[in-house]
Amino acid sequence: MKSGVLNLVVKRLGIAVVTLLIVLFAVFFATSMLPGDTASILLGQAATPEAVAGLREAMHLNDPAILRFLRWLFGLLHGDLGTSYANDMPVAALIGGRLVNTMKLAGVTTLISVPLALTLGIYAAMLRGSLYDRAVTVLSIGVISVPEFMVATLAVLLFAVYLKWLPALSSVNEAHSLTDLVRIYAMPVITLTFVISAQMIRMTRAAVIETLSTPYVEMALLKGASRSRMVLRHALPNALGPIVNAVALSLSYLVGGVIIVETIFNYPGIAKLMVDAVATRDLPLIQSCAMIFCLGYLLLITAADIVAIMSNPRLR
Amino acid sequence: MARAVASRRSFLGHSYNLVGVVASLVILAWTLVAIFAPYIIPHPIGDIVDDDYFGPMRQGLWLGSDYLGRDMLSRVLMGARYTVGISLAAVSIACFSGVVLGMLAAVTGGWFDTCLSRFLDAMNSIPSKLFGLVVVAAVGSSIPVLILTLAVIYIPGAYRFARALAVNINTMDFMTVARVRGESTAYLIGSEILPNIIRPVLADFGLRFVFIVLLLSGLSFLGLGLQPPLADWGALVRENIGGLPFAAPAVVVPSLAIASLTISVNLLIDNLPQKIRDRDT
Numbered sequence: 001m002k003s004g005v006l007n008l009v010v011k012r013l014g015i016a017v018v019t020l021l022i023v024l025f026a027v028f029f030a031t032s033m034l035p036g037d038t039a040s041i042l043l044g045q046a047a048t049p050e051a052v053a054g055l056r057e058a059m060h061l062n063d064p065a066i067l068r069f070l071r072w073l074f075g076l077l078h079g080d081l082g083t084s085y086a087n088d089m090p091v092a093a094l095i096g097g098r099l100v101n102t103m104k105l106a107g108v109t110t111l112i113s114v115p116l117a118l119t120l121g122i123y124a125a126m127l128r129g130s131l132y133d134r135a136v137t138v139l140s141i142g143v144i145s146v147p148e149f150m151v152a153t154l155a156v157l158l159f160a161v162y163l164k165w166l167p168a169l170s171s172v173n174e175a176h177s178l179t180d181l182v183r184i185y186a187m188p189v190i191t192l193t194f195v196i197s198a199q200m201i202r203m204t205r206a207a208v209i210e211t212l213s214t215p216y217v218e219m220a221l222l223k224g225a226s227r228s229r230m231v232l233r234h235a236l237p238n239a240l241g242p243i244v245n246a247v248a249l250s251l252s253y254l255v256g257g258v259i260i261v262e263t264i265f266n267y268p269g270i271a272k273l274m275v276d277a278v279a280t281r282d283l284p285l286i287q288s289c290a291m292i293f294c295l296g297y298l299l300l301i302t303a304a305d306i307v308a309i310m311s312n313p314r315l316r
Numbered sequence: 317m318a319r320a321v322a323s324r325r326s327f328l329g330h331s332y333n334l335v336g337v338v339a340s341l342v343i344l345a346w347t348l349v350a351i352f353a354p355y356i357i358p359h360p361i362g363d364i365v366d367d368d369y370f371g372p373m374r375q376g377l378w379l380g381s382d383y384l385g386r387d388m389l390s391r392v393l394m395g396a397r398y399t400v401g402i403s404l405a406a407v408s409i410a411c412f413s414g415v416v417l418g419m420l421a422a423v424t425g426g427w428f429d430t431c432l433s434r435f436l437d438a439m440n441s442i443p444s445k446l447f448g449l450v451v452v453a454a455v456g457s458s459i460p461v462l463i464l465t466l467a468v469i470y471i472p473g474a475y476r477f478a479r480a481l482a483v484n485i486n487t488m489d490f491m492t493v494a495r496v497r498g499e500s501t502a503y504l505i506g507s508e509i510l511p512n513i514i515r516p517v518l519a520d521f522g523l524r525f526v527f528i529v530l531l532l533s534g535l536s537f538l539g540l541g542l543q544p545p546l547a548d549w550g551a552l553v554r555e556n557i558g559g560l561p562f563a564a565p566a567v568v569v570p571s572l573a574i575a576s577l578t579i580s581v582n583l584l585i586d587n588l589p590q591k592i593r594d595r596d597t
Contacts, residue, residue: 015437022438030454141586145526145578147533149553150571153560161563256445256534263538264557275538278453286453290446297443 008309016302020295024076027290028069076291082284084277091288095270099292102262102269106254108185109192114247117197121204126231128209136201143198148260152191159187188265195257196250203246211239241311248304255297336587342580346573349393350400357390362545370556370564380565382556388566391552392573398548399574402459403532406466407525413467414474415517419505421475422482433479436472444469444531452540462541466528473527477520481513522585526578533574549574 075082081091124136143151159166166186211217212235220234262272274289349356358376359365366381373380379388417436421429451465485491486509494508535541536550547555552570559567 015434018434019438019441022435023442026439026442027450030450141582142575142579145530145582146571146575147530147537147550149534149537149550150575153553153557153567153571156560157563157568161561252443255443259445259449260534260537274449275540278449278540281453283453286450290450293446294442297446298441301441 005310009306012302012305012309016298020298023294023298024073024291025069027287027294028072029065072287081288084285085280085282091284094273094285095288095292098268098270098273101267102258102271105185105188105192105262105267105269106258108189109196109254110251112189113193113197113200116193117200117250118204118243118247120197121201122208122231122236124201125205125208125212126227128212133205137205140198140201143194144202148191148195148257149264151194152187152261152264155187155191155194159190188261188267191261191265192254192257196253199253200246200250203250204243207239207242207246208235210242211235214238241307244307244311245304248300248307252297252300252304255293333587335583339580339584339587342576343584346396346400346577350396353393353397357387357393359387359390361386361390361394361547363387370559370562370566373565379569382552382566383558388569391547392549392569395547395549395552395570396573398459398542398546399529399532399550400577402463402466402542402548403525403528405463406528406532407470407521409463409467410470410528411474411517411521411524414471414476415478415510416505417471418475418478418480419482419509419513420501422479422486423501423504423509429479432475436475439468440472440476444527445534448531448535449538449540452535457535457540457543459542459546462532462535466532469531470524470528474520474524478513478517481516482509485509485512519585519588522581526581529574529578 072082079092081095083089084091084094120136124133127133166183208231212231214235217230217235220230225234258269259271259275261267262269263275266272270289270292274286274293277285277289364385365387366377366385369381369383369385371377371381371385377387377389379392382388382391417432421432447469448465451461455461491504491508494504499508532541532548533550533553536548537554539551539554542548542551544551544555549570553567556564556566556570
């Protein structure tokens with residue numbers, strides 16, 4: 001039944017592509033609903049009607065929306081993201097370095113939170129009902145139930161205000177040595193790690209507990225396998241699919257978390273760029289940033305679904 | 317979890333435990349505050365009552381003062397109105413539309429179900445904060461726009477949940493009997509399916525309420541939610557964030573208010589009697 005899995009995966013990828021198109025369409029139209037005429041905003045109040053009309057013509061603003069959408073999409077496919085309204089620079093140049101910064105932040109967070117959350121989550125499932133399990137569960141419910149900015153402010157209060165270990169603000173440009181770098185990344189990464197890990201711990205714990213309640217694990221218990229052997233040898237290989245699924249899904253929370261964390265810590269990433277672009281209503285910049293975020297999010301949830309399909313033994 | 321240590325008590329035929337009771341009391345308290353806030357605030361929210369800014373907690377100014385020297389207690393109490401009110405309106409619209417569409421899709425099936433599910437799944441793959449950002453950029457952030465945006469963001473989730481439940485009920489014999497009797501779609505949805513899925517749907521309503529409170533606070537914190545002079549809890553944290561280095565109560569208290577509400581709702585749902593919480597299938 002190998003081809004069955006392949007079919008499902010291809011179908012899922014197809015859905016992802018269609019979804020991406022719908023999302024791009026939605027982003028484009030939401031941003032073109034902006035009240036006010038772009039040409040007159042750009043030229044300012046002193047502009048003559050002729051100049052506004054000329055610019056409208058030059059920017060193709062008189063074309064039907066669907067034509068503009070297709071042109072924008074065509075530009076995207078050729079790597080042309082348009083020009084920022086606010087400072088007349090190509091969007092690609094504005095985004096480039098910022099995107100690298102955000103990827104660094106997301107990458108470091110992933111490297112720390114995945115092993116941490118998996119260890120805590122699997123142990124919580126093994127020691128289900130113990131004091132440790134209850135503490136981890138209550139803590140992760142707590143983190144999930146509060147807004148990301150609260151985790152961030154508490155982290156600042158604890159590490160920067162009371163303990164004075166770390167600076168509250170990041171500025172990547174001032175990093176001269178490794179210790180500087182660690183101090184700058186520490187606060188944003190700690191905050192994001194808390195948010196992502198809490199999700200991941202809950203999902204991992206649920207996945208392992210579900211596997212532990214299956215008949216073959218009970219069989220392993222009855223034949224006298226030790227607790228660790230039961231979990232590591234019998235349960236974990238079968239829980240791997242759901243766990244990887246949980247990891248991918250939790251990482252998609254990075255998208256929302258990064259927006260808050262970059263703003264609060266003034267971190268020069270793409271989310272901060274987008275929030276600033278919303279404030280100045282810089283459409284091409286908003287569109288491109290939104291597209292990048294949606295793409296990342298879609299990749300992660302598609303990956304999660306594909307892992308779930310592949311790990312289902314009934315389909316293999 | 318906490319269920320093991322809390323004492324059980326019987327009330328109105330269901331057994332509730334201590335955590336659940338405390339959580340409901342917190343929710344009830346915030347609801348009352350939201351309704352009666354204008355009558356119970358000690359100072360008008362715009363009045364500057366303290367010579368100092370980011371003042372500490374003291375008699376008369378129980379929660380200190382904010383970045384302009386205004387009374388924090390009054391501002392938090394009034395903030396409850398916006399946070400609870402907007403979220404409640406949004407979650408009601410989201411759950412009502414989502415559940416009705418979900419049941420309709422399950423009963424009707426066919427292309428209607430397929431198209432709607434595909435479309436709403438696509439909507440679901442736009443990250444919620446991003447969706448909020450883009451809409452705010454496009455149409456601004458008045459209260460009606462905020463309510464509608466938050467509702468639209470959470471309709472797909474409510475739809476998916478209700479549809480999954482309704483599809484199971486739809487295969488039952490009593491549904492076939494009702495169809496053979498020639499009942500209308502409205503009857504099938506309202507009288508056959510809804511009573512069978514209402515309890516898990518209500519639990520889902522609570523969870524979605526928490527999501528919406530968090531998203532609204534996040535947007536307001538970014539300065540893209542409620543605009544001054546109105547301030548919900550997220551906006552209160554934003555305007556007082558300058559007090560963070562002094563650990564001013566003005567930053568901490570609104571955050572704690574959000575946390576007390578969302579954690580209470582989560583704990584209440586977690587501690588509902590099994591019968592209500594679980595899917596009825």
